[in-house]
Amino acid sequence: MGKRKENSTNMHNEKTIMEGCDLTYAVCMIGGRWKLLILCKLENGKLRFSELRDRINGITERMLTLQLRELEKAGLVKRTVYAEVPPKVDYELTEIAQELVPIWSQLSDWGAKHRKTTTKLISK
Amino acid sequence: MGKRKENSTNMHNEKTIMEGCDLTYAVCMIGGRWKLLILCKLENGKLRFSELRDRINGITERMLTLQLRELEKAGLVKRTVYAEVPPKVDYELTEIAQELVPIWSQLSDWGAKHRKTTTKLISK
DNA sequence: CCCATTACTTACAAATTTGTTCGTACCATA
DNA sequence: TATGGTACGAACAAATTTGTAAGTAATGGG
Known part of the structure; x- marks a missing residue:
């Protein structure tokens, strides 16, 4: 942290x-570097820590942990620990986070639609 | 920068x-500290630099300048300079930014709706 | 006893963002 | 000539985020 x-x-x-x-x-x-990516991966259901790590290119375990902790504190992600060895933990979106999904998708559409235009402007 | x-x-x-x-x-x-605040102030039309500065509590001129520059590069804000002395410059939302407004408002509603709940979770 | 697996921690370092404090140009007005 | 208003720019410092490189615990299998 x-x-x-x-x-x-x-x-x-x-x-x-x-x-x-x-x-x-x-x-x-x-608003963290990896938060939205994590949330997107969880849109289709629970994933384990290692599954998230493997699906998010470039993230380190430390960063994944940190961002997941913040998402958990923010009430966007639910963490479930299974009493097993080796450890098993999975993560899923909370209801609050689910309510954001349709909004994300609009934002995402907006991003896709204007990416080229905006990228051109930026590169000036 | x-x-x-x-x-x-x-x-x-x-x-x-x-x-x-x-x-x-x-x-x-x-995603900058003051960007959304600036954009919100511009929702109802053009504002001058000094008007923005006076309406955004706590912002410094440097920060306002920086964030406006980035918003401009991102194609979200249009800057107009008038050839006058003392200088006069105003800012307004671009079309691209206007398209974001309805999405912002949903996000904002979401924020308002869940602020209390989430704040409680955070304070744990 | 040694090793592998999984989900983390910890200590440290590098990069990036934000904030503080000055200073500038321009010209009309006093 | 000195002053004032406007919209910045520059140099520097502090705060915060991100990345690196190590560990750690618990337990089943060999």
Whole structure:
């Protein structure tokens, strides 16, 4: 993780913005490098830690763990531990996260539709 | 800004993910600390630099400039400079950005609806 | 006893984002 | 000539996120 300072301007601004803007709040919850990718993989049902790791190109176990923990705290992912050895843990979307799926898909469509146009603009 | 390294793992991962996931791509475009706040303020029409600055609590001129530049590069905001002294510049949403508005509003509703629930979970 | 498997941890380092503090150009007005 | 308003830019520092390279625990199989 890297714990955050309690009284930095940075932290204060983040809190203030999140409190005042539902949209920013919503986007923050899905705003880590690998979060959306993880959530997408879980759209079709439960997956084990190792399955996620193998399906997400380039992610390290540390990053996967961190992002899953945050998603869990945010109430978007449910973690289930089985009392087995070797360990078995799986992850699935919560109801709250399911409600986001249709919105994601619109966003995704928007991204696909405008990617080329926007990419051209960016490359200027 | 702070230019980015061309060949860091970090940068490489970001590129790869953006290329492979329209959703992540879409979210990246609105993913700075102040971006959504800025976009929201522009929903009802053009605003000048100073108007944005005064309406967004806590933002510095530097941050406002940076985020506006990125939004402009991303094709979400249009910048208009008037040849006057003192300088006058205004900003408005582009068509592409307008298309996002209905999606934002769903996301925002989702945020509002689940904020309490999720906040409780987070505070555990 | 040694090894393999799975889902993590920990300590550390590098990269990136944000914030602070100054400074600039321009011209009308005092 | 000094001042003021507007929209930035630059240099630097602090905070935060991301990546690297190691471990660890528990247990069945050899």
